[in-house]
Structures are given as C-alpha cells and as structure tokens.
Amino acid sequence: xxxxxxxxxxxxRFTAGQRWVHRTTAWLALVCVASAACLYLPPLAxxxxxxxxxxLVHEWSGLLxxxxxxxxxxxxxxxxxxxxxxxxxxxxRQWLRSALRRERGPRPAGKFNAGQKVYAGWLAGAVLVMxxxxxxxxxxxxxxxxxxxGATFVHDWLALALAVVxxxxxxxxxxxxxxxxxxxxxxxxxxxxxxxxxxxxxxxx
Amino acid sequence: MGAPLTGxxxxxxxxxxxxxxxxxxxxxxxxxxxxSNRRVSTExxxxxxxxxxRGAPVGRxxxxxxxxxxxxxxxxxxxxxRGVEAVAGRDPTGLTGLLxxxxxxxxxxxxxxxxxxxxxxxxxxxxxxxxxxxxYSLDALRGLPQTRLVRDVQCxxxxxxxxxxxxxxxxxxxxDAAGVRPEARAVRFDCFDGTYTESLTLAQARRDDVLVAxxxxxxxxxxxxxxxxxxxxxxxxxxxxxxxxxxxxxTDRVEPGYxxxxxxxxxxxxxxxxxxxxxxxx
Numbered sequence: 001x002x003x004x005x006x007x008x009x010x011x012x013r014f015t016a017g018q019r020w021v022h023r024t025t026a027w028l029a030l031v032c033v034a035s036a037a038c039l040y041l042p043p044l045a046x047x048x049x050x051x052x053x054x055x056l057v058h059e060w061s062g063l064l065x066x067x068x069x070x071x072x073x074x075x076x077x078x079x080x081x082x083x084x085x086x087x088x089x090x091x092x093r094q095w096l097r098s099a100l101r102r103e104r105g106p107r108p109a110g111k112f113n114a115g116q117k118v119y120a121g122w123l124a125g126a127v128l129v130m131x132x133x134x135x136x137x138x139x140x141x142x143x144x145x146x147x148x149x150g151a152t153f154v155h156d157w158l159a160l161a162l163a164v165v166x167x168x169x170x171x172x173x174x175x176x177x178x179x180x181x182x183x184x185x186x187x188x189x190x191x192x193x194x195x196x197x198x199x200x201x202x203x204x205x
Numbered sequence: 206m207g208a209p210l211t212g213x214x215x216x217x218x219x220x221x222x223x224x225x226x227x228x229x230x231x232x233x234x235x236x237x238x239x240x241s242n243r244r245v246s247t248e249x250x251x252x253x254x255x256x257x258x259r260g261a262p263v264g265r266x267x268x269x270x271x272x273x274x275x276x277x278x279x280x281x282x283x284x285x286x287r288g289v290e291a292v293a294g295r296d297p298t299g300l301t302g303l304l305x306x307x308x309x310x311x312x313x314x315x316x317x318x319x320x321x322x323x324x325x326x327x328x329x330x331x332x333x334x335x336x337x338x339x340x341y342s343l344d345a346l347r348g349l350p351q352t353r354l355v356r357d358v359q360c361x362x363x364x365x366x367x368x369x370x371x372x373x374x375x376x377x378x379x380x381d382a383a384g385v386r387p388e389a390r391a392v393r394f395d396c397f398d399g400t401y402t403e404s405l406t407l408a409q410a411r412r413d414d415v416l417v418a419x420x421x422x423x424x425x426x427x428x429x430x431x432x433x434x435x436x437x438x439x440x441x442x443x444x445x446x447x448x449x450x451x452x453x454x455x456t457d458r459v460e461p462g463y464x465x466x467x468x469x470x471x472x473x474x475x476x477x478x479x480x481x482x483x484x485x486x487x
Contacts, residue, residue, distance in 0.1 A: 046429055049314040052467075084257050086264035110257030121264035125271020132275065150282030152363050154275055200257060 010187040011202045013111075018081065021072035022183055028068070031061040033166065036159060062134055065127055084111050085120040091199060092117060111200040119169060126162055130155060315463060316398035319449055321428050329417070329434060333393070333454035336384030343433055346419060349374045354414055354439055357486045359475045361442040365483070371437045373418035377411045379453065391459040394436055395452030403436060403447040403462040404471065407455075414439035414487050417450065440487035441473040 014022075035058035038048040048054060072078040092114035095107045099115060107113065112120070136143050136151035143151075173180050179196075182188040193200060278285070324343045332338040352375050358366040380392075385407070392410045394403040409415065418437040419426060426432030431448025438445040444464050465471045470478040476485045 042429065045314065049316050049318055051313050051315045080258070086262050087258050087260045088263035089257075089260035092260065092263075117264055118267065121267030122271060124264075125268040125275075128268070129271055129275030133279070147279065149286075149363050150279040153282035153286055154278040157278070158275070 007190070009190055011190050011193050012186060013182040013188045013193070013202070014186045015075065015077045016186065017072060017075040018078050019183060019186055021068045021075075021078060024068040025065060028061050028065045029166070032058060032065060033163070035061060040156075040159075059134070059138055062130065066131065081111070085117050088114065088117060108199055109197050111197055111202070113197065119165070123162075123165065126158055126165075129158055130162070133158075314398065314448075316400040319398040319428070322397060322433060322449075324433075327433050329451060329453065331379055331383045331453045333456055334386040334389035335380075335455050336386060337382070339379075339383055341379075343419075346374055346417065346434065349378065351419070352413075352416060354416065354437070356414070356439045357484075358443055359483050359486050361444055361469065361473070361479050361481065369421065370423055371416055371418045371439070372420035372423070373416040373434075373437065375413060376415045376417055376436075376453075377413065379417060380410065380455075383455075385455055388457055389455040391456045393452075393454045393456050393460045394447045394450060394462070395454065396447050396449040397451040398449050401447055401449070401463045402460070403445055404456075404459050404465070405438065405445070406459055406472075409438075409472075412440070417453075418446075438473075440475060440485065442469075442475055442479060442481075444469060445473050 035054050038044045038054045039051070039058060045051075089110070091108035091110070095109055095114040096118070097103075098105050098107045133151035133155040136148055137155065173183075178188055178192040193202060327343045329341040329346065330338070331341075351372050353370060353372040355368050355370045358369045376392075390407055392405050392407065394405075396402065405415070416437040416439075418435050419433065421430055426435060431446075431450070434450050436445070436447040436450050445462075447462070459471060461471050472478060474485070475481075475487070476483045
C-alpha cells in the first residue's frame with residue numbers, strides 16, 4: 001500500500017538516546033574484542049606486546065559494556081523497545097521458521113524481527129556470563145581455584161561464540177544500508193519499514 | 206491468557222494486562238510507574254491490534270538460559286576441558302591449536318617489542334657478586350655440556366603443556382664457573398626485551414632442574430618462545446622461566462621480578478603457590 005502523499009517519507013525508528021546507547025556499547029565492545037584478540041591470538045600478541053596495558057584496557061572496556069544499557073533505562077523509548085525485544089508473538093515463530101528453512105515466504109515482523117530478538121536476548125545473557133567469569137578471573141581472591149579454571153574455560157569458549165555472533169550482527173548491518181541509516185540518523189524510509197517490519201505500528205513523526 | 210508462566214524461567218512475569226489484579230501478577234502494584242516491560246506511556250502503549258510487545262517473554266528466557274548455561278559450564282569445566290584436550294591430543298592437523306585451551310603455549314610479552322638476536326649479536330653476561338664476571342656468546346653456550354629435561358609446563362593462568370623437552374646448560378654450571386662470592390644470596394635475571402626481570406634464591410638457582418635453555422621441543426628456541434636463550438625453572442610456574450635471557454646477576458638478597466612486584470609469588474612452586482593446587486611439575 002503506497003503511502004498517501006501527505007505522509008512523511010521517513011519514519012522515526014530510534015531516539016537520540018537509543019542511538020547513544022547503541023554507539024557507546026558498540027565502541028566499548030569493539031575495544032573489548034580488539035584487546036581480547038591482542039591477548040589471545042599469538043600473532044597479534046607478538047605484534048602488540050605491552051601485556052599489562054592490554055589487560056587493563058580489556059578489563060575496563062568489558063566492565064563498562066553494561067553501563068550505556070543501564071543509563072538507557074531512564075529512556076521510555078528504550079524501555080519500550082526492550083519490551084518489544086522480549087516478547088515473542090506467533091508472527092515471530094513464523095519468521096524464525098521461514099528464516100531457518102530459508103523459505104522465500106513472508107517473514108512477518110514487528111519493530112524487531114525474531115532474529116533481532118533472539119540476538120538481543122542471547123547477547124544480553126552472554127555479556128552477563130562474560131562479565132561474571134571475567135570478574136572471577138580478575139579478582140582471583142573471589143572464589144576457589146576450581147571456579148577460576150572453570151571461569152577461564154567458559155570465558156574462552158563463549159568469546160569464540162561471541163566473535164561469530166558479533167560478526168553476523170555486523171555482517172547483517174553491512175548488508176542493509178537503510179537499517180544502518182536507521183541506527184545512525186534515527187529514521188528510516190517508510191517503504192523499508194513496510195517491507196522489513198510490516199507489523200511495526202510506528203507513529204508518524 | 207497470554208504469556209505462559211512456565212516454571213522458574215519466568216518468575217516475575219505478570220499475566221496479561223486484563224484488569225484482573227491477582228497475587229500472581231508480581232511484586233509491584235498496578236499503576237505504579239516502574240522500570241519494567243509492562244507499563245508504558247500512552248504514547249508507547251501498543252493497541253490491541255498491534256502484535257508488537259505481546260507474547261511469551263522469550264528474550265528473558267534466553268538471558269536466563271545463557272546464565273544457566275554459563276553456570277553449568279563453570280561447574281562442568283574440568284570434565285569438558287579433559288574432553289577437549291583428548292580430542293586436541295589426537296588432532297594431526299593442528300587446527301585445534303586455534304581453539305580455546307586447545308593445547309600448546311600462549312605468547313605473553315610485557316614489552317612493546319623485542320629485538321631478534323642471533324649468534325652474531327646475542328650475549329649473556331654473568332656478573333654481580335662473583336669472582337670472575339663472564340660474557341657468553343651463543344656458540345660458547347652451545348659448546349658447554351647440555352642437559353635435557355622433559356617435564357610439564359604449567360602457566361599460572363591455567364594452561365599446561367605436557368611433557369615438553371627443554372635442553373641447555375645447567376644454571377649451576379655457569380654460577381660455578383663465575384665463582385659465587387660468599388655474600389651472594391640470590392640471583393637476578395635480566396632480559397633483552399628491556400623490561401622483564403626474574404629472581405631465584407641461590408639454593409633454587411643451584412637446583413639441577415634449572416637450565417639456561419637453548420632448545421625446546423628438540424628444536425632451537427624460537428623468538429616467540431624466548432629464543433635464542435631463556436631461563437627454564439622446571440619446578441615453578443612458567444613466569445619464572447624468563448624469556449630472552451641476557452643477564453645473570455648475583456645479589457645479596459632476592460629482588461622480586463616483574464610479575465612478583467605485581468603480586469605474584471616469588472617462590473613460585475607449581476601447586477604450592479599463587480593460591481593454586483596444580484599437580485607439581487618436578
């Protein structure tokens with residue numbers, strides 16, 4: 001259904017506050033992942049050295065990752081989007097089924113599609129696990145040795161999974177300029193919204 | 206109606222907003238503004254036809270599920286770790302070396318860059334409280350009688366490399382050649398990365414499982430493993446085995462090394478220090 005001519009061509013998707021949360025989290029995550037790579041991958045470790053400094057950067061960037069999220073909770077729009085990400089309706093099941101079977105059929109989605117919802121939930125849990133295991137390794141007096149060894153194990157393997165998932169997240173963004181524009185400017189084309197998020201009932205602004 | 210309140214994964218999930226306030230609704234009262242996903246402003250409230258923001262709280266279950274998995278992984282780690290090592294041990298491709306805890310060494314350097322030294326420019330000095338200070342070239346060290354030890358390597362951060370051969374000159378031999386003066390009590394080690402230092406008491410330094418190592422895994426020590434010459438202290442955590450060894454100085458007391466000034470134990474016996482209980486390596 002083509003929009004009537006008097007309706008604006010773009011619709012509001014994210015507020016400035018939400019974009020700030022995303023951008024700050026993204027930078028912290030990037031620093032955290034880059035410093036992790038310099039600690040873990042031998043060629044990078046040999047190139048960079050300076051182990052104490054890199055450890056410090058990794059610890060603090062990781063510790064601060066949840067902070068933008070927590071500050072974002074004062075934003076009503078941010079909390080409303082969290083609710084949208086949390087709840088899965090029947091259309092989300094249909095979206096997932098269609099995506100997993102790589103069907104061409106319709107993939108109904110609200111403001112966020114089921115893939116984005118799964119990503120958000122999984123990532124939130126994963127970040128908390130990384131935070132917990134990271135703190136166990138950082139403050140070695142917190143727990144007995146066997147916990148620390150376990151924390152190292154979980155931290156290392158989950159880091160590998162996170163690298164794959166984050167690469168997927170960035171890959172999806174690179175593949176969709178309009179989605180990127182939405183996160184950069186806050187608004188998206190009406191046609192894009194209707195195509196990608198047909199069930200999203202946005203207000204015109 | 207609506208959201209299934211299945212089990213412990215959704216402990217604070219309220220029922221749908223159907224106006225029927227019951228004890229199952231959760232710890233808060235209706236109408237109280239709070240940070241939750243139930244009450245929203247008129248502007249953001251979804252109308253009945255809007256499917257967004259309705260349905261099962263799968264996002265929350267994913268978060269809690271990940272937390273549960275993380276806790277389970279923490280508990281099951283020793284078992285899983287052995288499984289991973291068993292698989293990695295039989296891997297002929299070496300690809301598992303890229304996986305976490307996939308076996309093998311990890312490279313740690315505290316300096317920004319480390320020069321590469323070879324037979325032409327490598328020198329090892331022995332000085333301090335000795336009768337005859339000495340300087341050894343790489344060839345001079347190679348010309349001395351060598352000792353080969355095969356022990357596990359245990360890092361204080363947890364990784365362990367089983368049965369690793371090291372070969373080199375026993376440190377005690379270099380100490381005897383220099384003539385340790387009676388007032389000497391300890392040895393300080395300096396490295397040509399310009400930053401790292403280590404230390405041993407004289408008694409520790411005289412043990413026969415402490416080497417000035419020239420070879421590892423039956424190959425000349427590569428640069429990334431601390432070559433051409435590193436210290437090898439078999440019974441202690443691997444941070445004692447200083448890489449890129451360039452100086453041996455006899456001192457009248459123990460001068461704590463790089464990591465030791467940052468809180469690691471000076472007497473770093475494997476299994477009896479740093480709050481760890483690993484199996485001893487010697």
